[in-house]
Amino acid sequence: MRADAQRNRDRIVEVAREVFREQGYEASLDLIAKRAEVGAGTLYRHFPTRDDLIDAIMQVWVDRVTESTDKVLAYEGSDRDLLLRWFETYVELISLHKGGPAKITTAMGNPESPIRSKCQVLSGAAGRVMDALGERGALRPGVDAVQVCRLVGGVASVADSSGLDDDAVRPLLEVVADGMLARS
Structure with missing residues (x-):
């Protein structure tokens, strides 16, 4: 790709x-082209569909999910603490945008969802933690x-819509963790 084309794509x-x-994922693509100071044709040449553009945005996020999951899995504390670290990481990952937790949680496991690839990345990361x-x-x-993902996403959705802080969310995640852990 030519340097100017790459700059346009990145912009x-x-x-x-x-x-x-x-504005959410349904925002106008024409607005995006205008703000990026490119023509609509340039936008569509790089990203023929809205999903293609969302996927490009998500690649950086996918790398962050992988890195965050690796960090959680490297934790050497108790199983409960590892699980809680994952839950807190998961809540943070899906809460980057207002309304994000509800959108992601309702799409989780739906093969027809336009954000299925994002959901697959998240459930794959959760699967790695659950497998470990x-x-x-x-x-x-x-x-x-x-x-x-659905259960912890539900907690994140409540926190997002209610404006709960981390101190209010932690006890909810502890209840979920305690329900998942095997009894000794």
């Missing part, structure tokens, strides 16, 4: 991230990564 992604943060804890015998039988 479109940067502006789209800002616009989507302000399962190998250690720390989880109750039948704990499923998508179900965990």
Whole structure:
């Protein structure tokens, strides 16, 4: 890709991230092109569909999910503390945009969702954590990564819509964690 074309692409992604943060994922693509100071044709040449643009924005986020999950899995504390660290990380990851937790949580496990790739990244990361804890015998039988994402996402949705701070969310996550852990 030519340098000027790459600059245009990068600028479109940067502006789209800002616009989507302000207005949600259904924001006008024409507005994004205008703010990026490119023509609509340039935007569509780089991103033929809205989903293509969302996927480009999400790549940086995907890398962050992977890095955050690796960091949680490297934790050497108790199983409960590891699980709570993952929950707090998950809540942070899906709460980057107002309304994000509800949008992601309702789409979780839906193969028809326009954000299915984001949900798959999240459930895959949760699966890695659940697998690690399962190998250690720390989880109750039948704990499923998508179900965990939905449950913790529900807590994040309540926090997002109610304006709860981390101190109010932590006890809710502790209840979820305690319900998932195998009894000794």
